[in-house]
Amino acid sequence: MPAKPHASADIQTGNQDEFLLETQQAPDTPSKSPKPASRKTKSTTRNSRATGDDAQILSYRHADKRVNNPEVGMVTPATDPEAGKTKWAYDPHLDPALGFDPQRSQIETLIDDALASGDSDQMRAALEELKRLQSPYLNWAGKAERTAFDIDIVSLHVHERIDPASILTAVRKAMGAKTKNKDAVKGLQPGLFDAPFESLPLRDAIDFYRHERGWANRLISGDSLLVMNSLLQKENMAGRVQMIYIDPPYGIKYGSNFQPFVGKRDVKDRKDEDLTQEPEMIKAFRDTWELGIHSYLTYLRDRLLLARELLNETGSVFVQISDENVHTVRCLLDEIFGVENFVSLIPFAKTTSSSTNSGLSTVCDYLVWYARDAHKLKYYQLYFEKQLLGAGGGAYRKARDKIGRTRSLTIREIENFSAQHDEWQIFRLDNLTSSRPAGDGDVSSIPFQGRACSPGKGTFKTDKAGLSRLIQAGRLGLAGNTLSYIRYLNDFLVFPISGLWEDTTIAGFAADKQYVVETSAKVIERCLLMTTDPGDLVLDPTCGSGTTAFVAEKWGRRWITCDTSRVAVTLAKQRLMTASYDYYDLKYPQEGLKGGFIYKTVPHITLKSIANNPEIDTIYEQKHPAIEAALEKLNQALQHAKAPALTITEGGRKGQALDFSKGDTLLEWEVPFDYPKNWPATVQDALAAFHSCRQAMQTQMDTSIAAHADQETLYDQPAIARDKLRITGPFTVEAVPFPSVKSLDEADGPAEADTSIARTGESGRQHQWRDELLKAGIRGKGGQKLNFADLEPLPTDDGLQHLHATGHLDSGERVVVSFGPEYGALEQRQVTNALTQAGNLFPLPKMIVFCAFAFDPEAAKDIDALRGITALKAQMNTDLLTDDLRKARAHNQSFWLMGQPEVEVRKTKNDQYVVEVHGFDYFDTVKGELISGGKKKIAMWALDTDYDERSLFPHQVFFPMAGRGEGWEKLKKNIQAELDESRLAAFHGTVSLPFKAGDNRKIAVKIVDDRGIESLKVIPLD
């Protein structure tokens, strides 16, 4: 087990660095409480959006720092050497399976030691341990054997620095338009674009991991285990993450989890054409699914173990899973996080009806929620608005008017309630008793309206003094004979959300999906709001289409997310780049996001807050004598006028007729609200005076009750700024470099002993690939073909492990071959090393051929730029990896020559440049053809107009495949209104906007096809 990383002590408070974005302004009324008790909780903060001249487009920035992990252009074997592996071991104390000894010898030792100690604490611990050792546990094939595992320590290389604001600058409306506010500039806010990514001086930048740089969120392409290990080992991020959301493949129908094309969401399990073509995904597929549920559980257990290390002690992990494996996942989490840290199992609706015809339809998935430490868990309660006749509000069926008259409402009246809101206060009679034992001050009977009321089998929720205040404040009523609490709807307009989420299917959601297994944003949003604050760090190691990153960005949290699939990363990148959000005003702008937002609050009047409010007594003492006097006058007037008898409708004398001529008098609660028709007019003033005194006291009581109410914060309802629009902040796109080709001793040998291979140390796969290459040659476009006359393994004992074969073409030229890794892209380091090794050969080869299932774009660019030797890229057909996974092989060609992306640069009259992409070689895996130069398959292309050789910083980004309402058209309409329509339209094409040459006088163009495969071309200007 690696040394337990210590959690950062200041993680909650953060540092107080100055907030970077100067344009953020203090809100007008930072501490003003919202208006109390209005029925619509949303309406008070959702200001109507003003667009137009004063609108600013901003993004949130974080004052935190991150270590300077390498920018890909600066990586060499010397600057970023390989760093070995981390050994991770399971803690046997967490897992009874590992500790259980069938011979019971361990148990006996435990008992003996405890007895010998004579120490009661040790004996107690031994008993607890014994109990745990006896508890059942989940076991699966290979679990007990795998007590430890190694993970390569890799660097995460920064490939792209994306700042949507910088990109949109190119398409903003022309400057100089008149603005109402002189300081605001039409369109995007200047200053916002200042150095979203600072360029560290070369010496510091190359000194990886020793310096810090400003925070930018992170989208990482790579296996979650490698990514999490790198965050822990290279970046010391143990304890830094507040919330982890994991939505792994569910461990069923595995093939349908991998979407092979950006635009193809209809993916079927075990269908050849839907099988992923990404080597990393094929590995993920094999790792997780080859042994069915057994390998799946191992896969998940390893990742959960690392996830736990990354979590802050106050943090939470949510695992999304379906009913097929919820039980096994819960056992796994019990094991890794501890039973005591289980927080909740939340079923959430995913669909309204299931398409399966047989049996009960499955309409929900589950969130399994564990805390790193349940005692320290950061948790914020979220609330739903009460719905009259519905959730949280169904019992509110009575109303009291301004005068104090109460009655039951009809359904129709309730449906039309808002119209009567000012006249009526809607309420319910609620339980006044609890099952707590009676204590000092509690009473078993209380007089109310001339009756003795008892709490039945329970105890009144408050003591005698509290009950008396509730009576004085007019908060008690009778439900039949039961004394009850009068709870107004306005006392608390919301109710706490529970652990059953039925509202998480969204109408039209399926149509909006960008990814086959996309999670509803509402689900992740809720998890995030319950467990994090603005500025906290959120991690999703199963990014998919980037829902967690999107939600985290929306709510001002920092995020890191990763996925092995390039298709997923491409979708997530596009989604984040083109997203827009409301701008939530910061509570303390000088503190940045860590200071939080200005949230709406709602009053929360409780029985307790009334029972404990001493002002009630004072108001009663002051105001009640006047009521008593008014009542006396009323009774005198009734007697004097010899008013006809009145039948009592309330309280202990209900049903009795009072005869005023015989001296009967009304008690306070018996006084009618409506003037009885048969009473003489002379009593009218006295009745009005009585009610006026009573109302005066009630008004004062209500004011005091409101003033003593708690306020609950609605964390999902921050105040929205009217004059600001928001887009995604800066983020980096990173990748796990595949650990370079296997070294001699690590390479898998062939199944049968083969002395020639044993001598060279090449892997079984390379042996097979080389034979195939010799047999099939390399096919080019238009029927061209490169044939080999001979091809032999190279002896690797003199440091030639990056070259795997040598031979001759038919034409007689000497060739060396370097094969990329089995389950990853061939990356830069291999190009550098292979080239150095080729240079040491005698005689020097004429040609070097790099064969790979995928090329890292930087590596491909380097190969394209090689001088002094002919360097070729040959794409390998993934059939070579997936023969056993397919039903049939589509075609026989295994190696294809890949050209460079076709990019044209034109100079315009006014010394500007325009770039046009014509396409790139596209290997059609279904047809088995190499298609040339097509523009149709370009999912996205990006142009860095001033390439600094470190990493790509796109100034213009294009989505040629985007349909209506997609790509940049996803930006909110009010943001689009700030942009130049025709320039924005160009961002969906293949010709760039004109640009000036930058200081580096070099541009870079990255093209991404619909399978997420990238090619990069660097072109000097002039």
Ligand SMILES: C[S@@+](CC[C@H](N)C(=O)[O-])C[C@H]1O[C@@H](n2cnc3c(N)ncnc32)[C@H](O)[C@@H]1O
């Ligand atoms: C169910 S999807 C997540 C979908 C996501 N919640 C969303 O809203 O789009 C699971 C994702 O995990 C990815 N994945 C599978 N194995 C992985 C691994 N070992 N490392 C990283 N990602 C992996 C898959 O490529 C897939 O995109």
